[in-house]
Every structure is written in structure tokens, then in C-alpha cells.
Amino acid sequence: MTLDVEDWFQVENLRPIFPPTSWETIPRRVTESTRVILRLLAEYEIRSTFFVLGWVAEREPKLVRDIAEAGHEVACHGYGHVLPMQLTPVQFRDDILRARHVLQEVSGQEIIGYRAPSFSIDRERLSCLESIASVTRWSSLGFPSSAWASSPSRFLAGATLDCTRLRYSGVSSGAQLFGVGITRCISTRGSSTPRSRV
Numbered sequence: 142m143t144l145d146v147e148d149w150f151q152v153e154n155l156r157p158i159f160p161p162t163s164w165e166t167i168p169r170r171v172t173e174s175t176r177v178i179l180r181l182l183a184e185y186e187i188r189s190t191f192f193v194l195g196w197v198a199e200r201e202p203k204l205v206r207d208i209a210e211a212g213h214e215v216a217c218h219g220y221g222h223v224l225p226m227q228l229t230p231v232q233f234r235d236d237i238l239r240a241r242h243v244l245q246e247v248s249g250q251e252i253i254g255y256r257a258p259s260f261s262i263d264r265e266r267l268s269c270l271e272s273i274a275s276v277t278r279w280s281s282l283g284f285p286s287s288a289w290a291s292s293p294s295r296f297l298a299g300a301t302l303d304c305t306r307l308r309y310s311g312v313s314s315g316a317q318l319f320g321v322g323i324t325r326c327i328s329t330r331g332s333s334t335p336r337s338r339v
Contacts, residue, residue, distance in 0.1 A: 142182075142187060143216075144175075144178060144189060145191075145192045146175055146191050146192065146197055146204075146218065147171065147194050147222055148164075148167075148170060150164065150167050153258065153259050164196070169200070171197055171201060172201050175191075175204055175208070176204070176207075179208065179211055182211070182213070183211060188212055188214075191208050191214070191215055192216045192218035192256040193205055193208070193215055193216070193217070193244060194218050194219060194220065194240065195217070195239055195241075195242075195243040196222070198243045198244050198247045198248075199243055199247075205248050206247060206248060206249070209248040209249060215244055215248040215250050215252060216255065217240050217244055217256075218240070218256055218258060219236055219237060219240050219255075219257070220236045220240040221236070224259055225262045225263065226262075226263055228266075230265055230266060230269045233266050234273060237255065237270070237273065
């Protein structure tokens with residue numbers, strides 16, 4: 142199971158009404174909502190991956206630490222929930238690295254997973270992720286970095302196939318089929334073993 146940790150006013154559809162310059166003035170609900178989910182996951186002994194915005198992590202560091210301490214994986218959802226194609230490749234790279242740095246500092250975990258806001262990414266930004274992966278233990282699509290570095294094209298094909306299955310099931314309707322950055326984690330009740338990444 143995977144979850145995105147962002148606040149209600151940060152979604153793309155509300156950007157014209159709530160631009161990032163207004164975010165500091167809007168009451169946040171992300172902590173309370175995420176804690177409800179954390180309690181349910183603990184009750185059913187499910188481990189998950191939480192894709193967290195860097196912006197949220199800076200303002201709610203205890204929430205991110207609690208996610209990590211509960212045994213869940215903390216992963217990156219970018220810094221400010223800007224669609225990758227709205228950023229230049231350099232801005233995109235800087236956005237990801239900024240978010241990743243914040244998340245690692247706050248969670249104490251190495252951040253190797255990334256999910257693009259609104260499941261949208263193109264080939265040019267995907268190349269940026271590949272260049273980041275070549276110099277760090279970063280995994281642009283949530284795969285183990287050693288596997289990503291050894292054969293990125295193989296995993297891009299796998300991501301496309303996985304997204305296709307999810308699209309047909311109605312989970313990611315409207316998502317682009319190329320490199321959407323979906324991580325599928327398999328959790329079993331009561332399992333303390335690491336999640337598999339497909």
C-alpha cells in the first residue's frame with residue numbers, strides 16, 4: 142500500500158485558488174488525517190510507503206518521524222507538488238533533491254522512492270531522475286537503486302506495464318503511461334519483512 146502525504150489545498154486542481162504563496166495562511170489538516178491512517182495501519186499490522194512532500198516535512202517533522210518510527214517507508218513526492226512538466230529539467234532536479242534532503246534529515250531514513258505529483262512525468266524529466274540515480278543511491282521509480290542503475294530501460298518498461306494494469310483497473314485513470322513513478326508495495330498482515338517492489 143502506498144499513500145501520498147500532502148495537504149488538501151496542495152492538489153493541482155486547487156492551485157488557481159490556493160497558490161503556494163497562500164499556503165502558510167491556510168489551516169493544515171495533513172497531520173490529523175495521516176495519524177488516522179497510521180492508527181489503522183498499526184491495527185492491521187500493515188507496512189506502507191508514504192510519499193511525502195518536502196514542504197510538509199519541513200512544517201510537520203514529527204509526523205514524518207512518526208511514520209518512519211512506525212516501520213513505514215518514507216519516500217519523496219517532490220517539494221511543493223508542482224507537476225514535473227511545469228518545471229525546467231534543472232528546476233525539477235533541484236525540487237527533488239531539496240525534498241529528498243529534507244526527508245532524509247527529518248526521517249533518518251535513506252530516501253530511495255519517488256512518485257511524481259499527479260502521476261505525471263515525461264521522458265526529459267525521467268532522464269533527470271536517471272542522472273540523479275547514477276550519482277546517488279536514488280531510485281527514480283521506487284526500485285532498488287542497484288537494479289535501476291544496472292538497467293534503467295528494463296525498469297521503465299516494467300513501470301509502463303505496471304501502470305497499464307493499474308490504469309485498466311481504474312486506479313490511475315488519466316495517468317500518462319510512460320514512467321509515472323508508481324511504486325507498488327506488497328504488504329502482508331503481520332509481516333515484518335521488507336516490501337517487495339514491482
